[in-house]
Amino acid sequence: MTVVALVPAAGRGVRLGAGMPKALVQVAGRSLLVRAVGGLLASGRVHHVIVAAPPDQVDVVERELGEFDAAAVHVVAGGADRTESVRLALAVTERAVPDADVVLVHDAARAFTPPDVIGDVVDAVLAGAPAVIPVLPVADTIKQVDQDGAVTATVDRSLLRSVQTPQGFRPDVLRAAYAAAGDAATDDAGLVERVGGDVRTVPGHPNALKITTAFDLAVAESVLAAEPIGEPR
Numbered sequence: 001m002t003v004v005a006l007v008p009a010a011g012r013g014v015r016l017g018a019g020m021p022k023a024l025v026q027v028a029g030r031s032l033l034v035r036a037v038g039g040l041l042a043s044g045r046v047h048h049v050i051v052a053a054p055p056d057q058v059d060v061v062e063r064e065l066g067e068f069d070a071a072a073v074h075v076v077a078g079g080a081d082r083t084e085s086v087r088l089a090l091a092v093t094e095r096a097v098p099d100a101d102v103v104l105v106h107d108a109a110r111a112f113t114p115p116d117v118i119g120d121v122v123d124a125v126l127a128g129a130p131a132v133i134p135v136l137p138v139a140d141t142i143k144q145v146d147q148d149g150a151v152t153a154t155v156d157r158s159l160l161r162s163v164q165t166p167q168g169f170r171p172d173v174l175r176a177a178y179a180a181a182g183d184a185a186t187d188d189a190g191l192v193e194r195v196g197g198d199v200r201t202v203p204g205h206p207n208a209l210k211i212t213t214a215f216d217l218a219v220a221e222s223v224l225a226a227e228p229i230g231e232p233r
Contacts, residue, residue, distance in 0.1 A: 003122055004048045004097050005040045005104040005166060008085035009033050009061065010078030021054050023108035024064060025217065028225035031064055032211060035111035037073060040166070043115035045122045046104065048097050052078030052085035083184040083191075090178060093171070102126065103174050105188045106166035112224040113166065113208040120202040121168040131192045132168040134204035135161035163187060164204040173197055 009023035023033035030038075033051070040046040049068075053061035055077040062075045076092050078085035086105055093100060102125045106113070117134050124132040142155040167188050169177075177191035185191050189199045211220055 001101045001126060002048070002097060002099055003046050003102045003104065004050065004093050004100045005046045005106050006086055006089040006093065007033070007036060007040075007049060007051045007106050007108050008078060008082050008089065009051050009108040010054045010085045011082065021057065022211075023053075024060070025211075027111070027211075027217065027220045032111040033061070033064060033108045034067070036106060036108045036113075037065060037068060039111065039113055039115065040104075040106060040118060041068065041072065043118040045115075045119050047072065048093075048100075049073045050089045050092050050096075051075045051108075052089045054078060081184045082186065083178075083181060086188060087178050087181075090174065094175070100171050102168055103171045104166035104168050105174075107210055109211045110165050110208050111211065112220065113164070114205050117164070117202070117205050117208055118166055121166055124200055124202050125168040125170060129168075129198070129200040130170050130173040131189050131197055131199040133189045133199060133201055134164045134166070134208065135201045136164065136204045136206070138162055161201065162204075163189070164208045164210075 011022050024031050037049050040049055049072060051061060053075050058075055058077050065073050065075065076089055079088055093103060102122055121132050121134060138157045138160040142157050142160060143151045144153040144155055146152050173192060177195055177197065180195050181191050192199055207224055209216060211217055
């Protein structure tokens with residue numbers, strides 16, 4: 001079975017305030033992108049990784065990923081938003097790996113995703129699920145408010161889940177969802193939902209947090225960077 005992972009990494013990372021693309025921000029001497037790509041390959045379940053880089057920094061990203069096998073990791077120019085970046089990487093997949101059985105979409109900012117989560121997503125797709133997302137229960141109480149900020153309801157959190165990546169898809173399902181997508185989306189499975197597709201879940205992991213703010217980065221540096229995931233052998 002052939003598994004391809006798409007990594008949209010063209011974001012500018014404004015909320016992180018690092019003055020560079022978020023994917024290139026370093027944690028303990030290695031960039032989020034290198035750690036994310038390394039984690040995918042180290043899982044033993046991913047055969048090809050296609051990274052969508054900022055269009056003006058494709059060469060920079062290629063150098064950043066130089067430690068990996070060039071036959072396994074490819075860099076393409078990304079788009080103006082995440083959806084367009086995934087669309088462009090998906091088009092490359094159709095040409096370069098037409099026999100892919102599973103396509104994953106993974107955030108570079110979730111650089112510490114454990115290999116078991118990656119494997120569980122892949123296995124669920126191979127078992128017949130058209131789309132799969134790793135999720136965690138919501139721990140906080142959730143309030144619904146109106147436009148003025150007044151609380152209108154307390155939401156039953158037992159039925160809520162926070163979503164992580166990698167999200168996994170049968171290639172035809174993801175292509176159909178993107179063919180029908182009319183605007184940007186932050187969640188690939190959400191595009192599948194829009195066209196009436198079935199999305200299943202597997203357990204996520206706290207280490208797969210998305211590094212978005214300076215606080216998240218501090219957590220990663222103090223807690224997660226000690227993990228061996230994605231380290232070069």
